[in-house]
Amino acid sequence: MSTHISIEDAALMLEVSPQHARSLCRKQVLKAERIGSTWVVDAESVKHYQQEAEQHIAKDHPAYFDATGDTDKPIALSFFSGAMGLDLGIEAAGFDIRLACEFDKYCRQTILLNRPNTALLGDINEYSAAQILEAAQLDTNNVDLMVGGPPCQAFSTAGKRKAFNDDRGNAFLKFINLAIEIKPRFLVIENVRGLLSCPMDHRPHNQRGPGFPDLSLDEMKGGALNFVLCLLKKAGYSCTFNLYNSANFGTPQTRERVIIVCSRDGSAAPFLQPTHSEEGAHGLPKWKTFRDAVAGLESHTHLHFPEKRLKYYRHLRAGQNWRALPIAMQQEALGKSFFSGGGKTGFLRRLSWGKPSPTLVTHPAMPATDLAHPEEDRPLSIEEYKRIQEFPDSWQLAGPLVQQYKQVGNAVPASLGYAVGKLVKDLLENKATAPPDGFKFSRYRETSHFEWSQAFERQQQVPQPSLSLF
Template sequence: MGTVVMSSQQLSFFNEINKEDYQLNEFTDVKNVVPKKSFTSLELFAGAGGMALGMENAGFENLANVEIDKDACDTLRNNRPDWLVIEDDINVVAQKGMKNYIDYDHEIDLICGGIPCQAFSYAGKGKGFADTRGTLFHPMSQIINELKPKTFILENVRGLTTHDRGRTLETMIEVFEDLGYEIVWNILNAWDYDTAQKRERMFMVGIRDDLIRKQQYTYCYPEAQEYKPVLRDILQNVPDSEGREYSKKKYNVMKLVPPGGCWVDLPENVAKEYMKGSYHLGGGKRGMARRMSWDEPSLTLTTAPDMKQTERCHPEETRPFTIREYAKIQSFPDDWIFSGGITSQYKQIGNAVPVTLAKYMGLSMIRYLNQF
């Protein structure tokens, strides 16, 4: 029988990365974890500081924050005057090199980045960086390659795990493995981590290969908490603040919706008029004309509380959530003040990683790093 010669394309078939192999379903209690020494973190796509504040609360020292949005940068500077805020395009920062921005000669323990949820599109797998140019994942991977932190966290929407039938996530895994990191990922729900909001996000964790070889115990995600807060628990004594208002026409529709209800609870003629074409699409649009309930967590906050498809109406009063209520649902403290106009403030809050969820992720990283 003759020798079988395989093309490189056929061989690469056997090296395919399967995202399911990287999903880590190991969890541990991190509530009482304390850092045994000083740990440092650096934030990419810092936004209004949800992830950065969570990491600070877990025990990390903030080295720098990269963010392009002026209002978000002002928010960071006003709340933490001692933090270094790099107000620039991350592509420019990656090109120049982070070492031109920060004066720090030691190893960095953790880099965090919640990449904006733009659409990813890749020509195909197996090309590493070539597949990621033009996405904001690319400069993040460049900065990780430059600084070689011990660990990193990449946060994104749940949909990333299934985007392009999983190829997007698999490409990211491949790139990071090539940079010398072991990768795991899982989906966490903020409601499991002291946050009165159902908000599912993917958290990818990268650990540098040399640490994997030395580790006495493995990384585990933070286990879900028994306490599950609802809006009644957190929307008490909220400071007064600005908020959007409904038009008279919309107010007259929304006042008919009971707590926990949505368009299906409206009289049929009102629902048809309000929903227009969406009415005939049937049951899936439960976000429309949606009023929250005191005895449930909020649904996922978006960049505005009054968008037609993702309505977030106050449980009792017929109005959208105010800025401070929005912030409270994202577990920001009442004294964390947002800069910019009302639209910008809602957007900063809606795009943030909930502070308490970030804190639990930070504690899980400290638990792992404490062993070295």
């Protein structure tokens, strides 16, 4: 006799949201019966689906494509693909994303759900260049673009910044070495702002200054990036980069990322072409807002704030944070954090309707990085997260809700991906153009390769030897 379980229990077993479990029932993927306004699900059907999914996700697979289809598209290989936000933009610019390489279990499931014909590989450290090309069904010299955002925690200013002395940093170097062997016409590296300043080897501050040796190149601010640039320069690639605010490319979010564009022929690529500006400078439209992003959304799946935080949110309006509370309530709300340094702008933060969202985080209900709806007493929903990062509403996300937030929060906005893809495609077609003179890409200084190189050299007491790391 078959045992039936609730939709909530089925969702827990499959590690998906109840909404996704209901979708599986409606599509008859799961055996289920609707009773009134809810579903009861056949438990054996859930176990069978779970076993099939686990077997499928555990296996890498090559690209599946119709050889009679469109073969004129330039070919791209994606690494550290995540939920494919960057890839969606590059795909929209006209590329065939032939391969995705991703280690995270839930991201792999998401890729399979949405792009089942794309070759899927796992841990980048497990594969040779030959194996990658075989999975993508490509010969040598047929790759137009390799793109990837290596794990950023090794370079983030919020972490310990171990650079390449970290397993995640080693994955970065593996990516660079694979690119040098595969020799794509263009290589694009995406990362956090911390990459610009992270040393390759960190020397404790109490071992610097008078009485200690001068810092080596590896120990200097920016030493990790310098090492990567030297590797690529030695292989014949030119590298241009800048720190880009995604709002300047049509994203309703002020997310900043370093984009490095490397060209096999040694010619310098121009900066990305902006489509928007904060106040409409250069004749461009103004930045998109949170209101623009979420227009028309009706369904919301979200986490919840604890009551001890909600009592403060009820005093805040759109665009406000803890600083808008009475001083006594500020101290009560923040506790010991009230007396710590820093701006603390992430505490009790409601978004503004008329501005872009701040940078999405991997969990919208953590005390120091709250992302609350402008008016409703809740964190942003996963549907709002998808809109802000510019995933299609139909894009399926695998895993429990907290993992869905993590996937979307770690993604690159699709509009920024499109700007990258369009630039590379224009370079392939010899029609790339420079952005408007004097365009301000981010709020920080010394973020372009011109300024960064000058600042790196200023750190040294003697001129930097050419390729001195080799």
